Amino acid sequence: MDMSPSNAAPKLTARGVNVFYGDAHVLKQVDLEIREHEVTALIGPSGCGKSTFLRCLNRMNDLIEICRVDGDVRLDGEDIYDPAVDLVYLRARIGMVFQKPNPFPKSIYDNVSYGPKIHGLARSRAEMDDIVSSSLGRAGLWEEVKDRLDAPATGLSGGQQQRLCIARAIAVRPEVILMDEPCSALDPIATARIEALIDELRQNFTIVIVTHSMQQAARVSQRTAFFHLGDLVEVGDTDTVFTKPVDPRTESYISGHIG
């Protein structure tokens, strides 16, 4: 497989996406391609619509009653807003990691096994054990928790909890993982671990990450999209966006003038 960023095939495409919260027009005419096996970072000042856009990709916005999404979002060419789309199937293919670590108040094992269990991915206890240990292993948490899988997940540290949430998301073997500011509640050391993890996960998953840290975007992503006041201002290879931004708004954000 060709892993070079520029030639990767688009996994998700958004065309003319508009989002309204009641009367507020929070996302305007966004066109964006997300390529397979790449990390795409969505950056921009608070309230720019980057999280809203992320939540359009697995239709989490459906949970908000006053939210209306217009436009066309395709996963592998299939319209995910088609009325025939099954949300359960869609969200099994597009996993999500949230801003604040949100483990279920259950054991570590039960947290990871929950997704596979509801989707019937394991036929036996042994298979489930495999899924749990490999998911925890890929999330870089196995060594720390292998002796206390029955311990409550809420007893883990913040960074461990967030890696557990990543393990929980990849246990379902999604194709895309959406991450909504996954490090904003973590200290720098935990953040560094998660960033390293994101880079490894790119081998198997397509990742879209919202971040308000430009350094993080520069470190982990291959492509960067800059949002401002509901507009997608600029999108391109991360290196290009950070070194030779086209739009003056991008430049002033990157140089610290807005945001």
Place this chain on the structure above:
Amino acid sequence: MTDPQRSPSETILASLPRRRRAEARFRIYGIAAIGVALAFLVLLIGAIGSKGIGAFAQAEIALDVTLDESVLDPSGARDPEILSSANYRAVVRAALGEIFPDAVRKRRDRRKLMGLVSAGAGFELRERVLEDPELIGRTMRVWLPADDEVDMLLKGATARDSGRFTEKQLAWLDRLEEDGRIRSAFNWRFFSSGDSREPELAGILGAISGSFFALVTCLALSFPLGVMTAIYLEEFAPHNRWTDLIEININNLAAVPSIVFGLLGLAIFLGFMGLTRSAPLVGGMVLALMTLPTIIIATRASLRAVPPSIREAAIGLGASRMQAMLHHTLPLAMPGIMTGTIIGMAQALGESAPLIMIGMVAFIVDVPQGLLDPASALPVQIYIWADSPERAFAEKTAAAIIVLLAFLVAMNLTAVILRRRFERRW
């Protein structure tokens, strides 16, 4: 505004004593308010306790009863039917005659003498004989309940010169006491029998089991209905004018006086559906109407208290809304739901007005065995007894209130313990 001569810190310093005084004053008001409330509580419990405690003891008179075969079972067949309709009062009278041979000669005196022993003394003997027919023909000393007036006299609730007793009766009682034939025993009958016209025989078991059956019905109806309604409104219902209207009406229902629910039950359950009058089933249905809003409101509040991030996590993994609710939100909300339900049940237990409307206020001697047997309930029993003219019933009323309060405290304690034990913080 500010004095130009003073610096801000001086102004602040000058205002401190006033603020401190206001704070101290407020604290005193608070303590005073709690003190008044506590005083009333102590007064209430003290008054009820001192009145009701006597009902847990009952005066008994020992008689040497000869279970004469020629009186009880002349044929000697030991037929239970004959044994149960035999004249046990005659046996009691004979036993009294042994002690006071002069008194039983005159008819008037005989009546007065018999009045010292409970009218139910014969029934107690009958129970014993039916249990063990071998007793017939034997003579034995039995402790039989004294009449309620005698009980009151011995407890000091009525004075000797109150005119309720003749000189002769007082003399007989003195004699019995001298002979050691009078004692005060724990009143088991109060907990093991149903209502009675005779205060010394009246018990609350019938009322307790009536309340129990009504509460079981109430719980079985209102818990699933209430929780399902709350789940639907919280998780699935769209937010529009209709659901707003439903929400307002649920809150209004919680404030509707309970007697209105009783009238509704009378009209619909008895009048329209033709269900049995006085049955705990109907009582429970009416109480369920009353408890539903409480449970719905408590359930919605506890569902809302579960952080949405948990639900989002489940839905993000591909759980359906139903799965997110049943696997995560509902179990986490359960302690709160249980607490609300127990408090609703405690309210229902103390409710009398709606039960009176559907006829659970009748005089019922038999202890109800099922949902359709005629029954009363604890608070209604209190109401019936409070309305009775016999002095001894005043004591029973207070004792029944003690029992009711004990149940309520136990239920509320359970709610508190549940909340403490399962409460989760995020």
